[in-house]
Amino acid sequence: MDTMLKITNVSKTYSKGLIKAVDNLNLEVKCGEIFGFIGPNGAGKSTTIKMITGILPFEIGTIEVCGIDIKKHPLEAKSCIGYVPDTHSVYEKLTGKEYLNFMADMYNVSLHDRKDRCDEYLKLFNLLDAVNNQIRTYSHGMKQKLIVIGALLHNPKLWILDEPLTGLDPQSSFELKKLMQFHTKDGNTVFFSSHVLEVVEKLVNSIGIINKGKLIFEGDLEKLKKLDKNQSLEEVFLNITKGDNE
């Protein structure tokens, strides 16, 4: 199996080196899998995701997406990625439709493809009635769903979502999980962070656990459960990240 994402010896500090958010991270995600990235608050998940997507610069280490170095060839690497951030800051004055067209233009999606995909996803997420309204009138969940659609229009090889289920109603959450599974069917990869361990347990092929900027586990659920027989993911997670709150 080919590698979709390769993170090698990446470190990131904030506040002039005072805060070590990511500490010598090494991680590999294969093509076609759903990878769950979990860890306590402040562990370094969003920082890692922002480095993968080319939003946050980093000095130490390398990140390759589809074999393309994000620092050396940022545009090529970014064209493989669809990104759903944890904040929902979108262009409030645009209508939903204008936003989706903007995203489709950015990623060179043909008129034919964008119409088909917009129709399908807007219907799926119950947004058809709102698509001509300005985004500022949307609820938190509606914005989240619009961003999800915008990130999928170019059928990204690597779909990255940071805490994607926060704020979604059960129906939308269900549809999003289905979409994540569907997206990997033809070899695409999904990388998402989450706190909802039940969701992670049901969705993922592989898992990475980060704590205080360090990767403390990488592998599948079977391997994780071998660490602590007969325990749920929640129990194993709490065990191996404990000592974090001292």
Ligand SMILES: Nc1ncnc2c1ncn2[C@@H]1O[C@H](COP(=O)(O)OP(=O)(O)OP(=O)(O)O)[C@@H](O)[C@H]1O
């Ligand atoms: N812009 C910033 N300036 C200074 N420190 C930051 C900044 N962003 C994050 N940090 C710090 O870096 C560390 C990792 O933060 P990060 O947001 O990556 O964690 P996270 O795993 O996404 O947490 P959460 O589950 O709460 O979203 C934390 O100690 C945080 O306080």
Ligand SMILES: [Mg+2]
């Ligand atoms: Mg975060």
